[in-house]
Amino acid sequence: MNTWNLIGIGAWILLVLYLVFICVNIRNRHIKNIVVHGKKRTGATVVIDIVEVLIFFVVGYGLFYAAWMRPVDYTATDQVTVKHEYGPLVMQTDEDQAYYVIVQGTSSNTPSKRYTYWSEGSKIQVSSHNAIINSDASYLPMRAASYPWSKKQLKELKKLDKTSDHAYAATISAKYKDTFLNGLGMHAGKAAGSFTIIRIPNDSLINVQPLSN
Template sequence: MNGWNFIGILAWIIVIALLFIVVFNIRNRHLKILVEHKKKITWKTICLDIVEILVVIAAVIGMLYMSLFSRVDLNNKQDIAVTYKYDPMIVQTRSDGQGYYVKIDKSNPNKGTNVYQYWINNSTYTVSSREATISDATLPFNVSGVHLNWPMKKIKQMDSKYQHAYVITAEARYKNNFVNGLGLRAGRFASEYRVIRVPERSFINVSR
C-alpha cells in the first residue's frame, strides 16, 4: 500500500475512536446524573449530547466523502497526474478489399453507446464510446466532453510518425499528497480515456 494512504487509515481510526468516546461519554454523563446526583436529565445535557453526536456524524460523512464520493477533476494538477501513451494501429481489410483501422459496432441495445474495436501489435482491443472517441485527422483535433489538456505538439509529432493511425491513451492517477492520502487513493488509478486517431472517415468500418 502507498505510504500516503496511511494518513486516511489513521484518520478513520481517529473517527472510530471518537465514536466510542462519544458513546462512552454520553452514557457516563447520564448515569452520573441519574444515579449519583439522582436528578433528571435536563435539556442542557440533551443539547450537549446532540452536539457530540453531530460532531461524530460530520466526521464520518467527511471521511466517506473523501474516500468514496469525491469526483475526479482531471484538470486539478495538484491532485491528478495525467500520462499519455501513443500506440500505432494495424490496418484491417474488409471483404471488398477496403482497409480500415477501427470498427464501430452499433448493435448495442443501449442507445447512444457504441463499441469501438481496433488492433495494436496483433491484439484486438474493444472500448465503449463512453470511454473513447474517434478523431478524424481531416478535421481540427477536438475531444468534446473530456476536460483534459491534450498535448497538441506531441500529437502533431505522432500524426506525422504514424500517418494519423494510432491511439492516444490518457491515464489519470492520483498524486501522492495529503489530500489523496486522506481519501485512501494516493497513487491509485483515477480514470482513462482513449482517442482513436484515423486519417479520414473512410478508414472506419461501421457494423450494425
C-alpha cells in the same frame, strides 16, 4: 499497499472508535443525569449529544468524499501526475470489412459502449465513458479538449494526425501522487483516470457488433 494509504485506513479506524466513544459517553451522561438530577435529559446534555453526533457525521462525510466522491482534477499537478501516450492504429480485417475499432454495447439498459482497438501490437479495450471515436475534421474533439493538452502535445497530435493517415489513439492518464490528501482518500499511487481519443479516417472503418455478454 502504498504506505500513504494507511492515513485513510487509520482515519476510518479512529472514526469507528469515536463512534463507540459517542455511544458510551451519551449513555453514561444520560445515566448520570437520571441519578443526579432525576431526569434523563437536560439542555446541556442534548447540546453535547448533538455536537458529538454532528462531528461524527461531518468527519465521516469528509472521509467518504475523499475516498469516493472527490473528482479527478487533471490540472492539479500537486496531486496527480499526468501522462500522454500516442500510437498508430493497426487495421484489422475479416470476411466482411476492414476496420480499426470494434464497438460493442455492454447493456440494453444503458448507452455505454465498449471500444476495442489495436495499437503497437496490443489489443486495448476502453469504455465509452472515458473514450471517444473521432472521425471529424478536427483532431481534437470537444470532449477531449476539456483535458489538459499543452501546445507541445497538441503539435504531437497534429503531426500524428498526418503521419498516421488519421488512424491513431491518444490517451491522457492521471495517477495519484503520494500526498496526505490522496492517502486520506486511500488513492495514493493508484490510477486516477484516463481518456482516449480513437482517431479514424471515417465511420466505415468501425465494426459494430451486438451486445456483449
